Structures are given as C-alpha cells and as structure tokens.
Amino acid sequence: MLELIKAKEKTINILLIEDNQDDVFLIEMAAKECNINGSFVIANNGKTALVILEEIMTGKRNPPDMILLDVNLPKVTGLEVLKHIKNGETTCSIPIVVFTSSDSMADMKYCYENGADLFIRKPNNINGFREIIQYIKNYCFGNRSF
Amino acid sequence: MSFKTPMLHKEQEKPSETAIERTLKKLKAIENIYYVCSNLFTSDIATASHKVLKPFCELTGADYGVILLLKNPGKHIHLEATYGFPDGYMESFNNKYMPSMSSEDIHENWPSVRSMLKRKIVVIKDTSRNNIGFSKYFSEIIHPDEIKSVASVPLVINNKAVGAITNYFVKPHEFNEEELSFMKTTANVITGTIERNHLLEAAKRSERELAQANEVLKQVNQELDSFVYISSHDLREPLRTIESFVSIIQDKLGNNLFPHQQDYLLRIAKATQKMRKLIEDLTHLARATRDTKGKENEQVDLNALLTEVQFELTAFIESRKAEIIIHDTLPVICCSKEKISSVFKNIIANGIKFNKSDKPQLHIKLMQKTGLDPNKICVCVEDNGIGIEKEYYDKVFGLFQRLHAQEEYEGTGAGLAIVKKILERYSCEIWLDSEVGKGSRFYFTLPLGKKDA
Numbered sequence: 210m211l212e213l214i215k216a217k218e219k220t221i222n223i224l225l226i227e228d229n230q231d232d233v234f235l236i237e238m239a240a241k242e243c244n245i246n247g248s249f250v251i252a253n254n255g256k257t258a259l260v261i262l263e264e265i266m267t268g269k270r271n272p273p274d275m276i277l278l279d280v281n282l283p284k285v286t287g288l289e290v291l292k293h294i295k296n297g298e299t300t301c302s303i304p305i306v307v308f309t310s311s312d313s314m315a316d317m318k319y320c321y322e323n324g325a326d327l328f329i330r331k332p333n334n335i336n337g338f339r340e341i342i343q344y345i346k347n348y349c350f351g352n353r354s355f
Numbered sequence: 356m357s358f359k360t361p362m363l364h365k366e367q368e369k370p371s372e373t374a375i376e377r378t379l380k381k382l383k384a385i386e387n388i389y390y391v392c393s394n395l396f397t398s399d400i401a402t403a404s405h406k407v408l409k410p411f412c413e414l415t416g417a418d419y420g421v422i423l424l425l426k427n428p429g430k431h432i433h434l435e436a437t438y439g440f441p442d443g444y445m446e447s448f449n450n451k452y453m454p455s456m457s458s459e460d461i462h463e464n465w466p467s468v469r470s471m472l473k474r475k476i477v478v479i480k481d482t483s484r485n486n487i488g489f490s491k492y493f494s495e496i497i498h499p500d501e502i503k504s505v506a507s508v509p510l511v512i513n514n515k516a517v518g519a520i521t522n523y524f525v526k527p528h529e530f531n532e533e534e535l536s537f538m539k540t541t542a543n544v545i546t547g548t549i550e551r552n553h554l555l556e557a558a559k560r561s562e563r564e565l566a567q568a569n570e571v572l573k574q575v576n577q578e579l580d581s582f583v584y585i586s587s588h589d590l591r592e593p594l595r596t597i598e599s600f601v602s603i604i605q606d607k608l609g610n611n612l613f614p615h616q617q618d619y620l621l622r623i624a625k626a627t628q629k630m631r632k633l634i635e636d637l638t639h640l641a642r643a644t645r646d647t648k649g650k651e652n653e654q655v656d657l658n659a660l661l662t663e664v665q666f667e668l669t670a671f672i673e674s675r676k677a678e679i680i681i682h683d684t685l686p687v688i689c690c691s692k693e694k695i696s697s698v699f700k701n702i703i704a705n706g707i708k709f710n711k712s713d714k715p716q717l718h719i720k721l722m723q724k725t726g727l728d729p730n731k732i733c734v735c736v737e738d739n740g741i742g743i744e745k746e747y748y749d750k751v752f753g754l755f756q757r758l759h760a761q762e763e764y765e766g767t768g769a770g771l772a773i774v775k776k777i778l779e780r781y782s783c784e785i786w787l788d789s790e791v792g793k794g795s796r797f798y799f800t801l802p803l804g805k806k807d808a
Contacts, residue, residue, distance in 0.1 A: 334602030
C-alpha cells in the first residue's frame with residue numbers, strides 16, 4: 210500500500226516550455242536518471258504554451274505539478290508566458306522554474322518580480338541538468354520550497 | 356510728378372556746417388548702415404537691399420535711388436529696391452521690363468550697368484555734359500532732364516558684380532573724395548555682410564550635416580553593439596549543447612574509453628571552454644557601451660569600489676600572494692559603478708597576472724596632471740610585473756590582442772579593449788608607460804562630475 214502511494218507520488222507532471230530540442234532531451238534524460246517518473250508536456254514555442262495554458266484554464270487539461278519555462282522563445286517570449294500563467298486563476302499557483310541561457314540581471318529581476326519561483330542559468334553539462342531535476346524533486350516531495 | 360526731397364540734401368547746403376560735422380555725420384551714417392547690416396542674418400542680397408537703400412540715400416542726399424540686382428541665368432536685371440519712387444513701381448517695372456545685360460538696348464552708358472561691368476564706382480557730375488542712358492526705363496517716373504547727377508556703386512561679391520546701388524540727384528552734385536569713399540565703404544559693408552552671412556549659413560549647414568552624420572553613425576554603432584550582444588547570446592546556445600553532450604560522454608563512458616578517446620574529448624571540452632570565454636568577452640565589450648538602465652550616473656565612492664573589487668579578486672590575489680596598496684583617498688565620482696568596477700578589476704587582475712615576482716605589488720595613486728580637465732581625475736595603477744615593450748603600448752588595447760602564448764598567460768586578450776571602451780564612453784583616456792622586467796604604470800582619467808545625459 211505504502212509503495213503504491215510512493216510510486217504514485219513519483220509521477221510528476223511537468224509542462225516544459227522550451228524550443229531547444231537538445232535541452233528537452235537533456236532534461237528528460239536527467240529526469241530518468243534521477244528516478245523521476247516525469248510526464249512531460251512539451252510546448253516548443255510561446256504560442257503553443259499559451260494554447261496549452263488556455264486548455265488548463267478551461268478545464269480541458271489537468272494542471273501540471275510544475276512549469277519549466279525558457280525565456281527566449283519564438284513567437285511569444287517566456288516573459289510574456291510567465292505573466293499569462295500568473296494571471297490565470299487555475300495556473301497562478303503552479304510553481305514555475307525559469308531556466309535560460311540569458312545572464313541578464315534585468316530578466317532575472319523581471320522573472321522574480323512576476324512570480325517565478327526559481328530562476329536558473331541553463332547548465333552546460335549533464336550534472337547541471339541533474340541538479341535542476343533534483344531541485345524539482347525536492348520541491349515536489351520535500352517542503353515545497355527551493 | 357514730384358517726390359519728396361530728403362532733408363539732408365538741404366542741410367548739406369548750409370554754409371555753417373563744418374567739414375568735421377559732415378564727416379561725423381557720414382561716420383554716423385556708416386555706423387547706422389553697419390548696424391542695419393549686422394542685424395541682417397541673411398545671405399540674401401535682396402533682403403539686404405531693402406534695408407540699406409533708404410539710409411544710404413538719406414545720407415548721400417540723393418533724391419532717387421535704386422538697387423538693381425543681376426539674376427542668373429542670362430544676367431537678367433531685376434529692380435530690387437527703390438527710394439523716392441512711388442509704391443508699387445518696382446513690381447510694375449519688373450513685370451514690364453525684363454532687361455538683360457546682353458540686351459541690345461542696354462549699353463555701357465547706363466551708369467548702373469557700367470558700374471557693374473567695370474566693377475567700379477561710376478560718377479556723373481553733370482548729365483547735360485554726358486550722354487547717359489538713363490532715360491528709357493525710369494522715364495515714366497523721372498524725366499531725364501530732371502536728373503543732374505548720378506552715382507552708381509557696384510555690389511561685388513567674390514569678385515563678381517551682383518548688382519549696383521545707384522543714386523540720382525536733381526541738382527548738380529559735386530562728389531568729393533570723402534563722399535566717394537563713403538559710398539564705397541557702404542557698398543563694402545553690404546557685400547561684406549552678405550559674404551559673412553553666406554559663410555555663416557554654409558557653416559551652419561555643414562554643422563547640421565555633421566550632426567546628421569553623427570546621428571547616423573551613432574545609430575549604426577548602437578545597431579552594431581546590439582548585433583554583437585544578440586549574436587553572442589545566440590552563439591552560446593549551440594556551444595552549451597556541445598558542452599552538455601561532451602559531459603554526458605565523459606560522465607557515462609569516461610572509464611570505458613581509450614586514453615586517446617578521452618584525450619579527444621578533453622580537447623573538445625577545452626576548445627568549447629575557450630570559445631565560451633571569447634564569446635563572454637565579446638558580450639562584455641558590447642555591454643561596455645550599452646546603457647545599464649538608469650544606472651549610468653551613480654555617485655560612486657572609489658574607495659568603497661576598490662574594496663569591493665579586491666574582495667571579488669580575493670582568491671586570485673591570495674593565490675599569487677599579491678599586495679594592493681592604495682596611496683591616496685580617492686574621490687566620489689559619477690559613473691556606472693558596474694562599468695568602472697570592471698575597469699579596475701581588469702587592470703588590477705592584469706597587474707597580478709602578467710607578473711613573475713614572488714610578491715606582486717600594485718600601487719594605486721591619484722595623479723596631479725597639468726592641463727587635466729577639472730571635471731576629471733587621473734588614476735595611476737603601477738605594478739612590478741613583466742612590463743610591456745614600447746612598440747606594443749597601443750596594441751595592448753586592441754581586441755583579442757595577446758602578447759604571449761596561451762600557455763604562458765591565460766586569457767583572451769579582451770580585458771584592456773573593454774577597459775578602453777568603457778573609458779571612452781565617459782570621454783576618458785587610458786595610456787601607459789612601462790619598463791620591461793620592472794613593471795608598468797597604467798594611467799587613466801575618470802569623470803568627476805555628473806556626466807551629461
């Protein structure tokens with residue numbers, strides 16, 4: 210019985226808003242390595258992300274446990290998507306991890322001011338990706354703080 | 356038809372008027388015309404004509420006066436201003452006649468034309484004794500017999516006659532030297548004013564053009580900076596992917612790889628690292644000229660800034676057992692803290708890096724320099740490093756310029772280029788002197804006061 214609950218707990222639904230397929234690959238790989246039974250919904254541009262968010266807001270789709278959001282996205286930027294998430298009644302409480310290759314202090318400030326829970330520079334090695342997954346794992350199974 | 360006779364004309368006949376008084380009056384007249392001219396901000400001789408003809412005639416005592424101007428092409432003669440003529444005459448004259456310098460009925464005997472052709476003053480004391488071609492064009496206003504004396508002064512600009520001022524006198528008029536010189540002087544004042552204004556306008560025009568060119572240049576520069584900034588960001592993305600996947604191979608297969616395979620991976624990793632550093636430096640360089648959003652004019656205490664810089668470099672300073680000695684209390688300056696911090700960091704780090712001494716020492720001093728802008732200060736950072744040969748003094752400030760092999764001294768060679776670019780932004784300079792084997796002194800100026808936006 211206990212094992213069953215544990216197994217169920219280990220499934221984390223993640224909405225991954227990311228246009229770089231390599232990063233998607235690396236995140237999924239790191240998730241597997243960290244024994245996260247992650248279920249990823251992937252939006253590879255800002256517009257698709259908005260469509261998915263709309264589906265969540267209208268109840269057509271279950272809200273994810275976590276949103277991983279890139280900043281530099283085609284069509285609609287991550288910063289706009291972030292605002293959208295925070296403005297939605299059903300989406301505003303979903304934890305958001307912004308991860309980006311931008312080292313702009315202005316972006317970081319903007320993200321934190323607009324409700325991002327964590328802002329991380331995109332790593333350049335597999336260990337960095339593992340760390341991000343670890344953060345997510347801790348957040349979802351730990352004390353719900355990064 | 357009779358028109359007003361100017362007052363001065365009568366006054367001049369008064370026997371009581373002394374030569375000195377007359378001279379004074381003329382001087383006053385020149386002064387008056389000069390005043391009129393100096394308030395003319397135009398190179399347009401037509402506008403000038405209207406303003407000066409009246410005072411000119413009043414002072415020569417002429418009964419009638421005209422200013423004729425030559426209009427190109429074809430040297431068309433245009434009546435520009437009249438004195439003593441009825442209102443509206445000028446328009447009807449210009450509509451009715453279109454005399455040209457090459458017209459058959461224009462001949463040298465017309466005093467105005469003659470003065471223009473000869474570029475000399477033409478004086479006819481008694482028309483009854485000369486055959487002058489006055490009659491035709493003005494005969495409906497002034498009967499030729501009515502005129503006894505004529506004087507015509509050419510208006511000459513750049514050695515070309517552009518027109519003439521002509522005075523007509525009802526009574527015979529003796530033109531003495533003094534009067535002639537007055538006329539010439541006045542004509543010179545008029546043409547001088549026009550020439551001056553022409554130059555001024557040309558100067559203003561080129562100033563405007565320069566400002567426009569500057570604006571374009573500024574824009575292009577900004578675009579270039581944005582381009583470097585954006586492209587450096589985009590260049591980092593694929594690099595990051597390469598690094599990530601190399602790290603996976605190293606991580607998962609590392610122990611199963613042959614030594615030479617491991618070596619290849621290491622080389623890839625090193626090369627990508629180097630490229631990352633180069634791109635980062637490019638970004639820093641581009642950033643040196645970008646605004647840091649409203650933080651360009653902070654009040655920055657240099658003493659505190661230096662403490663922070665030393666703190667940031669702690670690990671490096673300690674690893675080299677370096678010592679940084681600040682000799683003077685430094686002022687508070689107005690700048691972007693981030694950028695000036697970067698200036699000190701680069702120069703201090705260089706002083707320690709390019710140093711073979713067991714105990715690298717850096718001295719930071721405030722310099723008194725003659726001829727220094729009072730709104731600037733001059734700082735000297737002196738090291739006991741390896742020094743720089745004189746022929747490379749300029750080269751060290753070039754982008755990615757390195758004087759040594761990568762193995763000997765690490766770095767991309769962008770540091771001083773970034774420093775120079777930041778300082779240039781504040782209209783500040785950097786220079787150095789150095790003695791090979793003994794050390795270098797880097798001098799740079801910093802903005803003391805508020806930087807103009």
